[in-house]
Amino acid sequence: MSLKSLKAREDDLSSPQRQLELLSEGIFEEGELPTFKDKIAESGHFPLKPKKLEILQLNLGYMCNQVCSHCHVDAGPDRKEVMTKETMQQCLEVIKNTGAHTLDLTGGAPEMNPNFRWFVEEASKAGIKDFIARSNLTIILANKKYHDLPDFFKKHNVHVVSSLPFYKREKTDKQRGNGVFDKSIKALQLLNEVGYAQPGSDLKLDLVYNPSGAFLPTNQAAMENDFKKALKEDFNIDFNSLFAITNLPISRFLEYLIASENYEDYMYSLVDAYNPAAVENVMCTNTISISWDGWLYDCDFNQMLDLKVNSKVKHISEYNEDLLNDRNIIISQHCYGCTAGAGSSCQGSTI
Amino acid sequence: MSKSYYDPADLRKFGEITEWSEELGKKFFDYYGKVFEEGALSAREKSLIALAVSHVVKCPYCIDAYTKDGLQRGITKEEMMEAVHAGAAIESGATLVHGVQMMNKYKKLSM
Ligand code: SF4
Ligand code: SF4
Numbered sequence: 245m246s247l248k249s250l251k252a253r254e255d256d257l258s259s260p261q262r263q264l265e266l267l268s269e270g271i272f273e274e275g276e277l278p279t280f281k282d283k284i285a286e287s288g289h290f291p292l293k294p295k296k297l298e299i300l301q302l303n304l305g306y307m308c309n310q311v312c313s314h315c316h317v318d319a320g321p322d323r324k325e326v327m328t329k330e331t332m333q334q335c336l337e338v339i340k341n342t343g344a345h346t347l348d349l350t351g352g353a354p355e356m357n358p359n360f361r362w363f364v365e366e367a368s369k370a371g372i373k374d375f376i377a378r379s380n381l382t383i384i385l386a387n388k389k390y391h392d393l394p395d396f397f398k399k400h401n402v403h404v405v406s407s408l409p410f411y412k413r414e415k416t417d418k419q420r421g422n423g424v425f426d427k428s429i430k431a432l433q434l435l436n437e438v439g440y441a442q443p444g445s446d447l448k449l450d451l452v453y454n455p456s457g458a459f460l461p462t463n464q465a466a467m468e469n470d471f472k473k474a475l476k477e478d479f480n481i482d483f484n485s486l487f488a489i490t491n492l493p494i495s496r497f498l499e500y501l502i503a504s505e506n507y508e509d510y511m512y513s514l515v516d517a518y519n520p521a522a523v524e525n526v527m528c529t530n531t532i533s534i535s536w537d538g539w540l541y542d543c544d545f546n547q548m549l550d551l552k553v554n555s556k557v558k559h560i561s562e563y564n565e566d567l568l569n570d571r572n573i574i575i576s577q578h579c580y581g582c583t584a585g586a587g588s589s590c591q592g593s594t595i
Numbered sequence: 596m597s598k599s600y601y602d603p604a605d606l607r608k609f610g611e612i613t614e615w616s617e618e619l620g621k622k623f624f625d626y627y628g629k630v631f632e633e634g635a636l637s638a639r640e641k642s643l644i645a646l647a648v649s650h651v652v653k654c655p656y657c658i659d660a661y662t663k664d665g666l667q668r669g670i671t672k673e674e675m676m677e678a679v680h681a682g683a684a685i686e687s688g689a690t691l692v693h694g695v696q697m698m699n700k701y702k703k704l705s706m
Contacts, residue, residue: 410669459667461667463638470669516607
């Protein structure tokens with residue numbers, strides 16, 4: 245596993261443009277596989293349009309204490325892009341007036357943003373129904389200043405969504421780095437201790453599973469059972485739901501696919517598993533993603549590919565929900581990751 | 596024409612066998628799909644059985660397919676290897692049990 249981001253390595257693939265080219269060349273250019281546009285047109289879904297806005301997803305920055313090999317953000321300690329207090333203030337104005345019922349903080353490690361706690365305190369006053377923070381778990385143990393995060397999350401009734409690629413050490417450490425599994429287990433136990441995922445408690449703790457390799461997740465419910473059983477038996481850990489998320493072929497996961505000569509097979513798997521029913525529920529139909537510097541995107545993936553919303557309104561400073569809801573969603577071949585099998589979103593399967 | 600008997604890319608074309616015999620091809624794939632559904636055995640158990648049999652019939656396509664299927668289902672590599680041994684044990688047992696035939700024949704032919 246590389247210890248640096250693609251960006252710090254000055255790798256070709258750190259360029260969104262290069263990634264988009266790759267996703268349109270070869271098998272897609274030669275017509276071996278249909279483009280996503282042609283595929284969704286078959287069932288009358290082109291152009292893809294938003295439905296009702298339900299989720300505002302804020303990316304507080306690309307800085308992270310980990311450098312996972314599958315990371316679609318290309319996050320890492322060497323990434324310095326973090327949301328400023330000024331942009332956060334603009335977000336707060338939007339949050340106060342939005343029709344969305346869910347606020348979803350992501351990164352990088354959102355907790356590493358120096359204004360993270362201030363922002364959570366302010367945002368929790370806005371009366372949003374479901375307030376999510378995506379935590380990579382190890383951050384809680386990474387430094388003394390983060391040790392009280394479980395209590396902080398509890399205080400603000402934050403719904404914690406955490407990634408744990410597998411309930412076994414080997415696969416987790418391979419994908420996310422040595423020692424990650426043990427630290428994640430410890431962090432989950434700490435969250436349980438303060439009341440997360442405990443009977444009678446409202447504090448929600450969900451886990452994210454994403455495959456550690458060039459294969460797709462299957463049956464989310466079966467996986468949830470396996471995770472629940474293993475984590476309870478081996479570590480006495482409880483959690484609420486498991487979200488099975490498909491890795492999209494962008495950024496470091498794309499790098500891995502190409503380096504391991506799995507790219508074509510993986511794209512075939514995604515296209516083979518294309519499910520028209522999943523198109524109805526892709527997350528860009530109910531989400532707006534906001535980057536650290538305030539730009540608006542259809543989803544976190546489009547953010548990483550620098551595909552800003554196709555709307556007159558492109559920045560948080562000029563946010564207008566009605567105008568945004570009238571846009572066409574920008575798509576490319578990476579979108580096949582959202583429509584394979586039972587579908588995939590930040591909330592797991594979509595059907 | 597490919598210069599080797601097995602080309603991994605051919606696995607993707609498996610469905611094309613239906614083109615030259617639609618009725619039989621369709622019947623086979625319907626049957627195949629039905630067999631691997633959740634039933635008295637779980638889909639997970641069937642995946643491991645399929646992996647073991649893939650090795651016994653030594654089909655490289657099936658081995659690729661059911662290794663991937665196992666990974667997707669969260670089956671561990673230890674479970675996969677034990678399944679392969681279960682298949683191998685039956686296969687070697689099937690060879691060795693014929694040793695009894697050899698012994699019988701030997702005894703019959705010997706004074
Ligand atoms: S996958 Fe998550 S934890 Fe891993 S490097 Fe990316 S942002 Fe950080
Ligand atoms: S990648 Fe983004 S734009 Fe494409 S289908 Fe998924 S959520 Fe929508």
